[in-house]
Amino acid sequence: MQVKPLIAALLIGIAALAGCRQEHTPQAAQQPAAPSQTPPPAVAGDDAVRLNLPALPIIRNAVFSLTPTFNGQRDPQIMSQMCGLARGELNQGQVNTFLAQRSIDPAKLPKTGSPLSLLVNGDKAGQITGCAAYLATSVMLAPDANEYMKSVAVTEKTPAGKAKPGAKPEAKPTTVQQLDTKALSMTLPVKLAVARANADIFALIASQLQRQPGLTLGEYRNQAMQLFTRLAPVYLQRIKVQMPSGVRFDVVRLDGGALVFRGSDGSFFDFDGTNLRLTQSDVLWFGEGKLMGQEYSLPVAYFDSSVQQLLVPAKP
Template sequence: MNIEKNILAIPALPIIQSTVVASAPTFGGGRHDGHMNILCALVRGDKTPEEVANYLKDNVIDTSNDKSFSLFVGERRPEQDAACAAYIASTVLITPNFAEFLEPTSDKSDDNKDGKQEFAINQERLNASLTTKLAVALANVDIFSLIARILPEKLTVEAYRTEIARLFGLLAPVYMERVQAYFHNGLTFNLLQMQNNQFTFTSSNGYVFNFDINGLSLKLGGINWYGRGQLMGQDHLLNVDYFTPKVAELLK
């Protein structure tokens, strides 16, 4: 039996996930939700190119020497779809922003000895946030599973990243349609934990969403729908051209 000695089987999920996160635009080296909300509004047709141009003007943004801001100029095109889709997909793959649904409270509890500002959950915002997070996570499962299934064999890690970025860009319009399809108003949620290193909730349609130091995991009926290297309860492994030809030569 001839074994290719430079090939290793590696889970597809972390490579797909990290590639998509890295594809989301950054501004000055960091994420910027405000800018990306404007770009995604342009992609959805909620804002016109003229309105986006006014946003750039009002914020004194020069697009000429900035690759990310150049996406804001002109009519809708595939690279804008890809950037918006990557940003949306990445929102459930990074530490949650609890400010989405917390608001300052004027009441101070008896336990608040140091006078720090206290916050309370705004239930309406919480429901909107969790509905969105679940929809995004489920769209990630669908598109990431498809990409994992159709990736070619025996590429290098970097070649896989290039191919994943290409496929995700092609599928960006479908991805955003899936997010909308999974966005169900009227779901109810049970927030189980909300700390700096763990965020867990269940939904009335049977999902358990958890984000902790290991990243996102999503379960349905006890099955790993996303996470622990699995997608839809299945392992997706890539036979990766991991070592240089020198390794194969050494092991002859």
């Protein structure tokens, strides 16, 4: 079976894990080390009015902004190539062949300024960040039904009651869509690993952002982008660490943009078409503002200092 583009992008580098049995354990020892760089101090000032806001949507939006798009759209085939370069699974010659098949001359692509630049400029750090952001956001979007369906040729015979008198039932070839169980069995473990990696790295980023009280929403978003960019290599490795082994999956729902399944290891992946909820052993691991069972709030400088005086009751 030909591996479909999104599945290929998710599975690149995972094959090396064959035989590696690492179960998901939520202990603190499993979290990656904090980045060595010390984030800059808060700049919004102590006179701003702060509100405690959940860190998860801020980090999620930051990662979405790092995701490469092409003509405003996500492109699984291009991202499969970028992830291949990022992980050293593909060389430049193979990517050039891919571009040529799309009638694109790699020699004419600019090294910067084009969405396709990362496919030809040798910027390994940029490729890693783009791949990591693409994979991280892949579980927070409605799945493409084409990734789980396959076209099957069948022959339908005209019912005997509708055939003309004396004529033989006519056989008409047609193509129908059927669930591709093999593709689904390959993808579900990766979906779970990506969601778990999101919880790990997003929680780490949230804990670092909490050390910078009083930033504005925009400043927290920029800090989240910088942290995710620096942690992108750790994130890709985290997907490998979180790959389940020997786990049986049961699909609960796969329709209308929703993907819901449970694993025999106590995991429950629930994307309802809009939002992702990942539960691990009855603990909310990702979703509804929580990460790894914890609520991470950020004291955001939400209103400027002029609002402060309006909060004080006027003197009689």
